[in-house]
Amino acid sequence: MSDADGRFLMFVEDLYEDLEVWYPKLRLEEAGGSVVLAAPEAGRLYAGKHGYPCVSDEAIADMNERDFRGLVIAGGFAPDKLRRIERVKELTREFMTAGKLVAHICHGGWIPASAGICRGFRMTSTPGIKDDLINAGALWVDEPAVIDRNMVSSRRPGDLPDFMKGIFEFLKKN
Numbered sequence: 001m002s003d004a005d006g007r008f009l010m011f012v013e014d015l016y017e018d019l020e021v022w023y024p025k026l027r028l029e030e031a032g033g034s035v036v037l038a039a040p041e042a043g044r045l046y047a048g049k050h051g052y053p054c055v056s057d058e059a060i061a062d063m064n065e066r067d068f069r070g071l072v073i074a075g076g077f078a079p080d081k082l083r084r085i086e087r088v089k090e091l092t093r094e095f096m097t098a099g100k101l102v103a104h105i106c107h108g109g110w111i112p113a114s115a116g117i118c119r120g121f122r123m124t125s126t127p128g129i130k131d132d133l134i135n136a137g138a139l140w141v142d143e144p145a146v147i148d149r150n151m152v153s154s155r156r157p158g159d160l161p162d163f164m165k166g167i168f169e170f171l172k173k174n
Contacts, residue, residue, distance in 0.1 A: 004033035004171055006069030008101075011088060011111070012039045012056055017076030018048035019157045020105050024072050027164050035072075038063050040085065049076045060087050065094035072167070075106025075126065075156075083114035093117055096150065101174070103152040103167050105159070109133050112151070122146055123153040150174070 008028050012021060025035045039046055039056035046054045060082075065071075071092065073079065082088045092115040095102045104112055109125040110132060112118050119137030124146045133140050145154045145162035152170055154163035 004028045004031035004168070006033055007067060008033055008035045008070050008072055009063060009068045009091070009095075010035055010037050010072050010074065011060065011078070011082050012037045012046050012054050012074075013078035013081045014046050015077035015081075016046065016048050016054065016074050017078075017106055017157060018050045018052040019160060020074035020076065020108070021048065021054060022052065023157075023160045024074070024103075024105075024164060024167070028072070028167075031168070033069070036063070036068070046078075060085060060091070063087070063091055065091055065098055065100070068095075068100070070101025070103065070167075070171070071095040072101070073104035073108035073111050075104075075108045077107065079107050079110040083111045089115040099150050099174070101150055101152065101167065101170055103154075103163070103170075105154040105163050106156050109138075109153060112136075113138075117151075121151050122148040123151060124155050125153060126156055 042059040096117045113136035122139045144159040145166040152166040
């Protein structure tokens with residue numbers, strides 16, 4: 001059994017940050033896991049900020065936390081759209097309550113903030129949403145990756161190696 005055995009959920013929507021979806025997805029698969037890319041519509045083509053295409057596997061409305069080992073939330077401008085979907089916030093809260101991995105990078109922190117699960121957590125993000133996380137109760141720090149209980153956070157695409165180290169460190173222990 002590898003450190004990433006199991007299924008992981010990732011959200012996708014237009015204007016996702018290309019590297020922040022594909023790098024974690026491929027690293028998790030390389031380590032033995034599988035990743036479901038869920039979006040507002042199943043089977044639809046979504047375009048990243050830099051134009052990389054992504055076809056969603058499933059609809060967000062059909063997802064259940066119990067079917068996954070963790071949630072990984074990419075940044076870009078997609079999280080701003082996704083956090084307006086009640087099921088996205090519900091799923092995020094369900095992963096947190098179950099003690100499963102909730103990982104977010106860059107603007108991905110908008111979703112945990114809107115889900116109301118940041119209070120008292122030490123975390124990071126792109127400086128552009130620092131105030132949003134602080135206003136949601138987070139203890140914001142400027143570090144490449146932060147692990148606090150079952151939440152792993154990171155700042156930007158250049159921090160992806162540290163982000164994945166944090167995810168694998170959490171998975172190894174849980």
